[in-house]
Amino acid sequence: MSIERIGLTHRWCDAAIFNGIVFLAGHIAEKTEGRSLTEQTEEVLALLEETLESAGSAKDLILSVQIFLTDISKIAEMNAVYDKWVAPGHAPTRATVGAQLASPGHAIEITAVAAKRSAA
Template sequence: MSIERIGCGPRMSDAVVHGNTVYLAGHVADAAKGKSVTEQTRDILAQIDETLEQAGTDKTKILSATIYLADIKTFAEMNAVWDSWVSKGATPARATVEAKLAAPDYTVEIVMVAAR
């Protein structure tokens, strides 16, 4: 089976496609870096929509998601954005954990696996 890399950089790719499975790297806020959890979550989910489209799939085919929050107390704030974005009836398996992220300006990071 072939392997396709999307957004391939020197350290990592935005996504890797193997067969009919799309593995997304951890996405953090670009435009909303340093802003609220709400704004960062919106930014990240918009990036994920773009990456999934480049991979030939969409959010209705997400299999699993792992969400990392710098502060678990922001769980409800992140969920408000997630709930308005996720496709009803096509919600993925999901875990949310508190973790120290790569830089203090990042409060949310999301990793996903999707079918194509």
């Protein structure tokens, strides 16, 4: 059994791949100063897509998504961005919760599990 890790640091990795399944770490916006939930959501989803690509996956292969919002009352604002991003016909299972995030200024954190693209 082999586990592949992408973006490995001492404390975490951006993704771990085992048995054709890609487990993504929680992704947060790198730029938060003065940025709205909409802007942070757009950035986080773009970062998720980059990590999926580097892991040999894609957003249409996402199986499950967990979304953490510091202000759950803004779920409609986040959904407006998410609904445009999710691959049509490939919506994953999803949970969205209100949460206090570890880093001040971050309005959203998203983690996911996806299938790895099959080798052709």
